Amino acid sequence: MSLAVLRSRALAGMEAPAVNVEVHLANGLPGMAIVGLPDTEVREAKDRVRAALQNSGFDIPARRITVNLAPADLPKESGRFDLPIALGILAASRQIRDDALERFEFAGELSLSGELRPIRGALAMAFAMIRQNEDEDSTRAFILPQANADEAALVDAAAIYPARTLLEVCAHFANTPDAPRLARYQRPTLPEAPVYPDFAEVKGQQHAKRALEVAAAGSHSAILIGPPGAGKSMLAARFPGLLPPMSEREALESAAVQSLAGGFSPERWRRRPFRSPHHTTSGVALVGGGNLPRPGEVSLAHHGVLFLDELPEFDRRVLEVLREPLESGQITISRAAHQADFPARFQLIAAMNPCPCGWLGHASGKCRCTGEAVMRYQGRISGPLLDRIDIQLPVAALPPDSMGAQAAGEASHLIAARVAQAHARQLERQGHANSQLTPGEVDRHCAPDDAGRRLLHSAAQHLHWSARAYHRVLKVARTIADLAGAEHVAANHVAEAIGYRRALRED
Incomplete structure (x- = not known):
């Protein structure tokens, strides 16, 4: 034949x-x-x-x-x-x-x-x-x-x-019966729980640690704003250690995307991806593309963390491509003859300085940036993109006289235990994380008490929030309530959530 x-x-x-x-x-x-x-x-x-x-x-x-x-x-x-x-x-x-x-x-x-x-x-x-x-x-x-x-x-x-x-x-496939045959491969013993840098190494910054705990519990995006050396990058690098363990389905989905890019290894099994592209990254590298589309950084961070350091230094057009995947959790790459869908359910953690020199608001008074320069620098991040970031947190520098006196922080595994409990409550209640709640689910699960509703309406009017921002604050408040083991969202949960959204462009 x-x-x-x-x-x-x-x-x-x-x-x-x-x-x-x-x-x-x-x-x-x-x-x-x-x-x-x-x-x-x-x-x-x-x-x-x-x-x-x-x-x-x-x-x-x-x-x-x-x-x-x-x-x-x-x-x-x-x-x-x-x-x-x-x-x-x-x-x-x-x-x-x-x-x-x-x-x-x-x-x-x-x-x-x-x-x-x-x-x-x-x-x-x-x-x-x-x-x-x-x-x-x-x-x-x-x-x-x-x-x-x-x-x-x-x-x-x-x-x-x-x-x-x-x-x-x-x-x-040889005709001779004594020819050596290939043996079926047995799945290897996979690594134990992944090891990440420990939050105990970060001294001080209790407010930032609490905000990142909330972000981890509800899969919320966050941006850290502060002067150089305040610990923003250090906090972000330790953030994956707070996230809930990956399920079998999540681990397989993440590994499949890594495999498409040719970068998967079994040592990273059940280890949440942590992607940190440089600020010179192009839009195609960030979301994926090519003549035959391949996954970009947002897909390689699927079920993990996408960390964008020095956020205003990214090209504005590159940052704008993040809008759709932040909302939908997937990205569609279309070319003249080909179209490909990639998952992109990542958690965005960003960091930036408050002004071009970085020292705005620092106790040393070193900042000499004009108000116009500060507005222009912060304006590199568009309003629609900023509106999609749930937690916007100022991170102040530690005073020099307290640097040696700060006690070691709480260990990551202790924070992660609380995060896992809150995440389990969300899965039991609605089947997914609070950040993925639909408008109808927000009405059912995030309705605050009367005092919380009045506080939220007052903040929304004073800070001129959009409907999206209003709902995102409610989702963060629901996560805070889950961390506290509360059945309903109370005024104190709303107040804390409001405090996490006042770092930039407040009136």
Whole structure:
């Protein structure tokens, strides 16, 4: 038989659609053609495959080789199709048996020596294979590079057979019964609870610590405003240690996004991402993009923290792209021929100085910025974006005479225990964090008592809040009540929430 058909997968956003790799040998001048909307990396596979087959001791058929990657209208990228193309040539030329190929899917990039190199998106591909197996009531397994085995095996139901070389894969399909077979990979022992920097190392700043505890409990976004050296970055770096443990679903979703970017490692399993891009980052790098869309920083921070230090130094147009994912928790990248949806349920923590020199309001009186310069600097953050940040907190510098006298702060695990209890109350009550409450849920779960309602209305009128800001303060008040174990939102909870939204542009 001069035709072989193998199964593989492409990547399209978070999806991994199935691809049939069809290899046909025909009479004519020797050569190889790859069709089916391949990009440059895929077209170059013919040279990698030819060298890998020769260096592994196989014969290259002296015939016209046509490789079709179906469906033809789905873009194909990367070297993941090297392995199925090589196996297809061997099967079509009867150098390996083809009766067992139907029970497997294949992906892997080949080196010229025949070694298998890791690929992007192995976790997403394993997910897609399991879903298709369930739909078709099949038991197909996955053969991929050894370096991708740990991440693909995170999908419990997936049968993963890793290999180091093309020869190992071919031996698995050899006709001789004593040939070595690939062994199913067992999910490794995953790391214990992740270790983050401890809040106990931060001395003083009790008000900021309390605000970050509230932010962690309700998944609220926050911005810290203060002079240089006040501890903003130090607080932000320790913030992930306060967040509730990741559920299995959250861990898999986060790992899948990391896998698409080629940056996942099992050591980070159940460790909430902490992304801190530089202020020169472009809009495409922040939200994702490219000719074939890939996830950006907002997606790589999914179920974790996106920390933007020196927030006004970011290009304003770059910051504006954060508006939609902050509201919806996802991002859609559209191009002329392609569209991809990526999750982006991140927690934004930002830090900034109050003025260009950074010393506005400092006890030393070093600031010489004019009022116009301060307004221009703070105006680099648009009103609509600032309106979407729940907690806007001033962080004052510690007085020099108290720096050595400050006692060690409360340890992260003690704060995290309170946060976990408050988070559990939210899941039991509405099934998700308070920051994700819909307007109807805000009316049902966040209604304050009479004193709290009067206080909230007075603050809204005095500070000229939008309806969005009004609802966000209510959500923060609900989180404060959850931390206190209160059934209803009281005036003291509202008062504390109002105090967390008065750092910038108050009248």
